[in-house]
Amino acid sequence: MIVYEGKLKGKKHQYERLDEAIRTGVFIRNACLRYWEDGHAKNRNDLSKYCTILGKSKEWTWAGKLNSQARQAMSERAWAAISRFFDNCKKQVKGKKGYPKYKKNRANHGSVEYKTSGWKLSETRDSITFTDGFQAGEFKLYGTRDLNYYQLEQIKRVRVVRRADGYYAQFCIDHDRTQKKIPTGNTVGLDVGLNHLYTDSRGVKVDNPRFLRKSEKQLKRLQKRVSKKFRNGKPQSNNYKKAKQKLAKKHLKVTRQRKDFAVKTALCVIQSNDLVAYEDLQVRNMVKNHHLAKSISDAAWSEFRRWLEYFGKVFGVATVAVKPHYTSQNCSNCGCIVKKSLSTRTHKCLCGFVLDRDWNAAINILMEALRTVGHTGTFQEYWINASGQLALLSIDESQYSKVIG
Template identity: 30%
Template structure:
């Protein structure tokens, strides 16, 4: 059986003394990260080779003898910092390779950090989870709000401080995957939008999160308040924290909205087709960049994939090209301006809301790619690994059969 990876996030309340210890360890983590990055650069200049994670860990052991302050941090947390540096280099070389292949990506050589806001314990012998407390090595027992039980084998723990000075712990687990059983409900296509969050192929319209004018005005006032404070002053730091807290409040409203929408969709449909959008390219249009970022389309589609299988649903992404310009009835392709909200086919005369028309095309495109004889599995983020039941088996799902990973 395959293992499903998931994570549980909880609000933590460290004491004043524990906050001081955590801040101290994060400062030392930042210093170590920058030292490792400098060491990697000099090693490459001398040898022409990349400093491996194993060699970094050996160097950390020597460094702790020269600088005893690094011994204040648990050894596995220090090793995780070397992993971060190693991963930064791997991603840099991967982007360089993609750039040579003609992809429009920025290589982005690893940079020195100004701060580190989280600590990661990669193995369970560095922490112990109790009912309402978590014991972290060299920090102590920290209170946290245990609002749901942890299911599965615990793998790693991360403690993080947000810009608003709030603390969270995230616990990663692995648990045995369950056989997939379809919920037997209808199939749907989704067209994501800006004026309205999404249009479904059955004429249902999903609305955006309700952010009032007062909330937007208050957010702007907090930003203006920051600009009036002297840089580096304690008043400016307080103003930045106030703005960060309010920004997180707005973010939670949006996250709550897309969580509710994704829950409703995966529980109401057995097959969901959505657009595979290139969001990074879309936000280059400064006219719509703010609205696109606020819509959190990427988070929404990730939530769909994550929740779909456990709800007996299949979520499938399709190429969105020409879906807004194609007649869902006769297949005629014609140009249509962004301001034109109704699609009127020049060939067959069909008239329909442009977003609903696009959603129907998205569903058709997904169903056209389905073959009842399709075998194997396609990639998914729903279960945290590379295996999921293929969208081509959707017909079998609706018949009530089960899919068992083996």
């Protein structure tokens, strides 16, 4: 399944109709959640049947304007949140279990999904018409992807997404994306960090761009304007709405910058190697440290990992998640444990091995991954011996265990 996205260009009254459709979708989801809380729904089919009742209800006549399959899609979202909550309870996940919450209709967020009906593409695939009860009409599609390469039967869903800078249509296409890649014979281990996005097992460092930190001054200024124009307990002015829109657009730009950098960096790593090892970090737990939460979120470790795994599947590259325990403490030369604090940036072992802390961790991550996947054949890897000299090794698997001890 791949997703193509295009921006929707229309008139003001058309955007208002899309807002009504998104608002109705939020209502359907919340109504299904309430129906489950009252004990009337035991499975997903019960929620789907309830959507039919909502569509024919005389009390909420506007709910019937939304396409029937779109109503079902919103009920599926509600059931997905419910089933995720039950799964977390069965697995005894520590902390909060993610009890389903009611969604709010926010000005710069929200989406509604259509399946195979409620929309129609033009013959040239450069415009889309929404044909449900809201009658939003025809929109021009602007994007870098060409939908002419795929049949209409392959488009399983069309999602209308509202963002700070406009409305977008996402096309979920039933297509397995695979690309051929010439084997390079390289393997690499990655140790992510805050000073650098990652350090690999060859000692190469990629700087952390810190998009949020660089934009903080502008964000603070825009946030200050929003606060000044806010009227407590009174209807908000148009100037307040404009200031809020500018702030939302700036946050959206930072998010896009972060995603673009993660995508390009992950693609470069995957295309250059045949095996990529990285730490299996629990970022959700790490951001509980209030001193490092903003920096960790700005580094986008989870985003980077998701794209590594995605491109690994596309290009047929093995991606291995390694447990992070003692990867920074163990010596990659002799295996001894050298305890060090976060402020200690250089690894110094009693065997005389001296190396950058992150570089040492990246080598340990790679070695652990090779043990896990049972690597066979020959490979080339940069190595630093105890005397501090850089050497390029090309060894067999049987010899590798002897070299690393």
